[in-house]
Amino acid sequence: MHGKTTYVDRNDVAKALEVLKAGGIILYPTDTIWGIGCDATNPEAVEKVFALKGRDQAKSMILLLHNENQLASYVNDIPDVAYELIEVTDRPLTIIYSQSKNLPASTVAADGSVAIRVADHPFCQQLLQRFRKPIISTSANLSGQSSPANFSEIDVAIIEGVDYVVEFGQHDMKSQKPSMIMKLGSGGQFEFIRK
Template sequence: MDIIAKAVSILMHDGIVVYPTETVYGLGADAFSDEAILKVYEAKKRPVGMPISIAVSDADMLHAVARTEPWMEPFICTFLPGPVTVILPSRKSVPAILTGGTGLIGIRMPSHPLALELIRQFDSPITATSANLHGGKEPHIPDECTVPRELLIDGGKLPGTPSTVVDLTRKQVLRAGADIDRVAKFLLTL
């Protein structure tokens, strides 16, 4: 069994895995399983109620979990896949615990081939929070992934700059990170 197949099996049984992205290592669990989501909060020692982003593998999966307006599509098509998290109105299918009660969901579509293959083979969104303790250093090498997990997919040394977080509903950058200059310029055109 290859590493991706093993990771998918763990996700299907409400387990958690660490996976590489084009920014930092992520902590993945089934985004539709309350049990798996609670394991992510516990592993990170993150307060329940704080939103957790999810990762998707394509536009169809994104539109299955979030609502978009036509004016948002150029931004989404330009920056996803890539090192950007977009905040969008969530669909009712998204567990409320992930939105922190806001009705909004952070969505990543990583451009790292291992992350995309994991999500594609799982065929459902996974959590997309960094694989570190809440408030800790963003992990860019496997040894910095300090959270409990069933499996780590080693992607070697990653860039280490977290994704830029953009609330598209308000056309506002919430966290400057990777690709911030291009993101900021594009937001001015919306």
């Protein structure tokens, strides 16, 4: 975690965890922009996120994991270069893997690929570590609107539409950007989708 010593309220994590386990949706800070999240393995919860955003279900969403060791549970073929890229990147990096497994259809693209990021963020790390499953992370905006740079820019419809709003990071006014997105082929070839 690059030596981050930011205090995270255990109660805040516990409340978010409770909502995730109950199939609810949360509004939470990530290593990039604020996200709407849920249990990525729960199709009903994923459905709620699509409905809240008004998002086309053909557009898949990003999954967050606690560490790269979890990748093998959700990706069939992980090229060695994936681990190297995760290790050396100095910016949040979402990698699209060609063959997902153990995930509901609503979390993967039509071609079976899945977008995953190992989140390097104090709140996310604690939440993901305790939840032990992937969490959906999609930008905290209504479909068609621009992504919020910080909490103050999030539409009230989103805030009122989730089951829990995380306290951590609400007062951080620093502008955040979405992650880089890279598509990784089974042979290790890759292309940038978003830099």
